[in-house]
Amino acid sequence: MTKFVQLLLQTLTLGSLYALIALGYTLVYGILRFINFAHSDVFTFGAWIAFTLATALGWAATDSPVFAMPVIMVLAMAISAALGFGIERLAYRPLRRAPRLNVLITAIGVSLFLQNVGQLPATFGKDPKVMPPLISAEPLFTVASVRIPLVDVALVALAVILVVALQWLVYRTKLGQAMRAVSWNEQYAALMGIPVDWVVSLTFMIGAALAAAGGVLYGLKYHQINQTADALWVLLGLKAFVAAVVGGIGNVRGAVLGAGLIASIEVFGAGYVSSKLPDLFVFGVLIVMLLFRPAGLLGNAAVEKV
Amino acid sequence: MRPPPTPGWLGALVRSTWPLLIGLAFAFVMQNVVALSIGDYYSKVGNAIGIAIILGVSLGIVNGYAGQFSLGHAGFMAVGGYTAAAIVYYGSIKLFGTKAIYGGALGPGELLLCAACIVGGVLAALTGWLVGLPSLRLRGDYLAIVTLGFGEIIRVLIKQSDDVILSQPQVEAADWWTLVDNLGGGFGFIGGPRYIDARNPFWVWVFVVIVCLVAYRLKYSNRGRQLLAVRENEIAAEAMGIRTTKAKVSAFMTSAFFAGIGGGLYAHELGNSLRPNELGFQKSIDIVIIVVLGGMGSISGAVIAAIGVTLLPELFREFKDYRMIAYALALVIVMVLRPQGLMGLKELWEVDWRDVGRRIVTAPGRLVRWVASAPTRARAALKAAADRRQEDRS
Numbered sequence: 001m002t003k004f005v006q007l008l009l010q011t012l013t014l015g016s017l018y019a020l021i022a023l024g025y026t027l028v029y030g031i032l033r034f035i036n037f038a039h040s041d042v043f044t045f046g047a048w049i050a051f052t053l054a055t056a057l058g059w060a061a062t063d064s065p066v067f068a069m070p071v072i073m074v075l076a077m078a079i080s081a082a083l084g085f086g087i088e089r090l091a092y093r094p095l096r097r098a099p100r101l102n103v104l105i106t107a108i109g110v111s112l113f114l115q116n117v118g119q120l121p122a123t124f125g126k127d128p129k130v131m132p133p134l135i136s137a138e139p140l141f142t143v144a145s146v147r148i149p150l151v152d153v154a155l156v157a158l159a160v161i162l163v164v165a166l167q168w169l170v171y172r173t174k175l176g177q178a179m180r181a182v183s184w185n186e187q188y189a190a191l192m193g194i195p196v197d198w199v200v201s202l203t204f205m206i207g208a209a210l211a212a213a214g215g216v217l218y219g220l221k222y223h224q225i226n227q228t229a230d231a232l233w234v235l236l237g238l239k240a241f242v243a244a245v246v247g248g249i250g251n252v253r254g255a256v257l258g259a260g261l262i263a264s265i266e267v268f269g270a271g272y273v274s275s276k277l278p279d280l281f282v283f284g285v286l287i288v289m290l291l292f293r294p295a296g297l298l299g300n301a302a303v304e305k306v
Numbered sequence: 307m308r309p310p311p312t313p314g315w316l317g318a319l320v321r322s323t324w325p326l327l328i329g330l331a332f333a334f335v336m337q338n339v340v341a342l343s344i345g346d347y348y349s350k351v352g353n354a355i356g357i358a359i360i361l362g363v364s365l366g367i368v369n370g371y372a373g374q375f376s377l378g379h380a381g382f383m384a385v386g387g388y389t390a391a392a393i394v395y396y397g398s399i400k401l402f403g404t405k406a407i408y409g410g411a412l413g414p415g416e417l418l419l420c421a422a423c424i425v426g427g428v429l430a431a432l433t434g435w436l437v438g439l440p441s442l443r444l445r446g447d448y449l450a451i452v453t454l455g456f457g458e459i460i461r462v463l464i465k466q467s468d469d470v471i472l473s474q475p476q477v478e479a480a481d482w483w484t485l486v487d488n489l490g491g492g493f494g495f496i497g498g499p500r501y502i503d504a505r506n507p508f509w510v511w512v513f514v515v516i517v518c519l520v521a522y523r524l525k526y527s528n529r530g531r532q533l534l535a536v537r538e539n540e541i542a543a544e545a546m547g548i549r550t551t552k553a554k555v556s557a558f559m560t561s562a563f564f565a566g567i568g569g570g571l572y573a574h575e576l577g578n579s580l581r582p583n584e585l586g587f588q589k590s591i592d593i594v595i596i597v598v599l600g601g602m603g604s605i606s607g608a609v610i611a612a613i614g615v616t617l618l619p620e621l622f623r624e625f626k627d628y629r630m631i632a633y634a635l636a637l638v639i640v641m642v643l644r645p646q647g648l649m650g651l652k653e654l655w656e657v658d659w660r661d662v663g664r665r666i667v668t669a670p671g672r673l674v675r676w677v678a679s680a681p682t683r684a685r686a687a688l689k690a691a692a693d694r695r696q697e698d699r700s
Contacts, residue, residue, distance in 0.1 A: 035447050094642045101375050102645045104447055105598055108591060109637030116630040229630075234587060238458070245451060280462045283455040290452055294444060 005146045007271045013152050013221060015263030016159030020214030021240035022247070022255040023166060024207030030250035031183045031203050034100055037107035038087060040237020041114035042080055042208045046215025047131070047225045048124045050076045054132045069134040069154075069220070076216050077209040084208025085201055093197070118228025128226045131219035155217045162210060163256055169206070170252055179203060183250070235279070239266070242286045248299025257297055261285075329515030337411075337508040346504035350576075351620050353502060356510035357572050358612035362596035363521050363605055364564030369594070370603035370651075371530055372557040373537025375450040378437060378457030379565050380589035385433050386426030386566025387573040387580055388464060388489055393422035394574065395498035399477045407499045411508065419501045420509060423570035430566025431559040433460070438558030457590055465492045465582045494581030495573070503576035510571050517564045521605045524560070533557050534603070534651075595633055599640060601649030611648070 021043050028036040050072050059068045091110045095103045118124050135154055139147030170176040178199045181189040190196045218236075219225050226232055239262055247258025262282055270278040289296065341349040365379045395405060397418055402408040408415035437456045444452060469491025472480060489495055502510060524530040532553045535543035544550050573580045596615055600607030619629045640647060649657070 035451070091638050091642075098641075098645055100447060101373070102641045104375060104450060105594070106638050106641040108594065109634045109641065111634075112591065112630055113634035113638065116627075116634060120627060120631075231583065231586065231588075238454070238587070241451075242455070245448075276466055277462065280459055283459050283462075286455045287452055287459075290444060290448060294448060 001144050002146055003271065005144045007267050009146060009148060009152060011260070011264045011267045012156050014267060015260045016156050017214050017218055018240045018243045018263055019163060019256045019259035020159055020210050020217070021237060022244035022259050023163070023252065024211045025241050025244040026247075026249050026252060026255040027203050027207045029244070031179060031200060032092070034103045035107060035241070036207070037104070038110040038114055039207065039211060040233065040240065041111050041118075041228065042084060043211040043215045043218075043237060044228050044233045045083060045114065045118065046076050046080050046212025047219040048118060048228065049079050049212065050216040050219055051129055051131055051225055052124070054134065059132060059134065072134065073213060073216050077212045080212030081205035081209040084204040088201055088204040115229035124228060126227045128224055131223050131225055133220070133223070135220055151221050155221055158213065158217065162213060166206070166210070167252060175199070175202065239282055242282055246285060246289050246296055248296030251296070251298045254296055254298035325519050326515070329519065330512065332515060333508050333511035336511045337506065341505060341507050349504040349507060351617060353504070353507050353510050353575050355613050355616045356507065356514045357568055357575065358596060358616050359514050359609050360517050360564055360568035360571065361593045362600065362608040362612045363517050364561045364568065365593050365597050366600070366603065366605065366608045367521055367524065368557045368561035369597050370601070371525065371533040371537060372554055374554055374557065375447070376453040376558070376561070377450045377587070377590050377594065378453035379593045380585045380587070381457030381460040382430040382434060382562040382565035383569035383572065383589065384460055384464060384582065384585040385569065386423070386430040387569030387585065388495060389426035389429045389566070390419070390422040390570030391495045391498050391573040391580055392489060393425060394419055394501075395495070396477055397422065398499055399474055405474055405497065405499060407501060415499065416501055416509065419574060423509070423513070423567045426570040427563040427566035430569065431563035434558040434562025435555060437562070438555035454587065454590075457587065461582045461586050464489055467491050469493050471495065471497050490580070492582060494579050496579065498574070500576040501574045502571060510575075513567050513571060517567070518605055518609070520560070520564070525603070525605065529553070529556070595637060598637060598647055601647030601651065603651040604647065604649035604653055606654035607647060607649030610654075
């Protein structure tokens with residue numbers, strides 16, 4: 001029982017992280033129909049920006065004020081949103097009408113660029129850093145003799161709040177309506193007076209902000225943040241992306257569902273089957289899913305017309 | 307009109323083998339003249355270039371000709387590399403009773419290496435068949451994801467292998483079949499004989515010549531044109547009677563075969579470490595960079611890009627932090643300004659050099675004019691925006 005609760009807790013925290021990243025992938029795919037490979041690097045940058053801010057503001061010690069975490073979170077999200085805006089404006093907008101493969105390669109280029117710029121001594125450097133503990137790691141309460149720390153609760157709660165807010169944004173506001181219109185048909189949306197460029201930019205900014213929130217939470221939960229090109233980040237981003245695809249890329253609820261599914265496969269697979277093979281399960285699920293239901297769990301299969 | 311004379315079998319044999327013979331002569335010269343005259347350091351760089359050419363040209367077959375974006379080339383490389391390394395290491399001990407280099411040039415040891423590379427290539431091609439199957443259903447970016455997933459799975463599987471490399475007496479005692487699992491796990495497959503080094507680049511160049519020849523002949527053959535048709539428009543290609551599935555899967559297999567050979571050579575080059583983490587996603591991206599920069603579908607372009615991508619970092623060692631940044635920027639800029647890659651489909655000898663020369667000569671003038679006209683254009687854009695706002699209000 002204890003083990004089960006432990007694994008469940010891990011699934012929840014990891015799933016929340018995956019969901020925050022997967023939403024960015026899915027939003028961009030929904031609107032522009034391309035995979036933003038640079039998205040996971042925005043997540044990485046979010047963690048590093050949070051670290052830089054925390055040290056710059058002098059909150060590196062344990063006795064940082066209560067408002068430290070929200071302030072850093074909001075700032076990191078804002079800076080990353082600006083980053084997302086810049087990426088879209090400089091790299092992707094000139095290719096809006098280009099074949100999808102070219103955009104994909106460009107996205108890989110942007111990803112490599114971010115990874116390696118982040119390693120320069122002038123930016124974040126190559127050494128792994130320890131994220132200052134802005135939230136206490138003291139156990140908040142105990143379930144089945146598993147102590148649940150405040151960090152985990154905050155992580156899951158924040159992820160849920162952000163996901164619900166996004167859901168509201170996409171389905172209940174004018175902006176969301178515009179986003180859905182652009183994703184339906186860019187040209188018709190433009191004819192209806194929707195500022196397509198602006199909507200696309202905003203989508204990128206929202207995705208980047210969510211990823212940055214994920215990055216900050218990752219730093220708070222796992223403490224260590226590695227250099228930006230570290231294989232760990234790349235793998236984390238890939239799995240979040242797998243989550244988006246499995247859930248049905250382009251679909252907000254699907255991304256959350258996929259994140260939960262991938263996280264549970266990974267955590268429970270490692271816990272009960274083999275601790276060495278979780279990645280194998282994750283990518284196996286991806287391939288099986290793409291073979292038998294390429295649109296994902298909640299996606300609609302697009303019919304290709306001549 | 308008379309049909310062209312059909313050559314006899316002797317003529318056909320000569321026609322089809324002379325490029326190969328010239329290639330062998332080229333490899334021989336690389337081994338006995340060039341490697342000795344440029345010194346060990348640059349000869350070693352030359353080996354890296356050769357392997358990069360094999361990987362780049364082979365990826366060009368599936369990525370450039372067939373237009374199927376594969377992000378798992380390092381996976382095929384790993385399959386071939388591990389197969390070849392295992393065959394050579396365990397085979398040397400079983401057959402020759404030593405794990406050191408055995409025999410001289412073209413001796414039994416080197417022939418074992420050659421055979422092992424080919425077996426590795428065949429296994430990689432079978433893996434390519436497996437990966438090619440999903441391309442029946444998926445296109446574009448989804449295919450890229452599947453190949454990426456396959457590459458990761460291969461890497462994880464190799465990582466799970468037994469991490470003990472058996473010593474010589476243990477291998478001699480063991481059965482053939484029990485050795486399959488001992489691939490070194492996460493630590494990597496180390497300790498095998500390294501047949502390729504700065505003084506012995508022969509086999510690298512042999513396979514470079516073979517892959518370039520095959521890619522060239524494929525490109526101008528019926529099959530190559532089928533692949534190009536699939537790349538341009540799959541539905542139209544199918545309507546023209548091309549069996550697109552078969553064409554795509556065979557492209558995958560050919561490409562994977564040579565990637566496997568490249569992996570086998572990589573595994574036996576002195577100084578390379580055959581570790582699962584070296585053959586991950588990043589390696590695949592490195593190969594993609596070669597293809598994209600060289601031109602999607604250009605063999606000579608891939609060769610030039612492989613040389614540039616390998617040689618330039620060696621020449622500018624002090625800027626090595628900026629190397630990947632420069633690649634990344636180059637990738638984005640090429641995609642924005644020249645989506646077909648630097649050479650596009652053209653080979654070196656098909657380029658209209660006079661036109662290129664004219665463009666280069668006029669480039670400064672055009673740049674000056676472009677910069678000089680910037681204020682005018684900006685003003686026009688602002689005015690257009692203001693007009694639009696005016697219209698909105700009215």
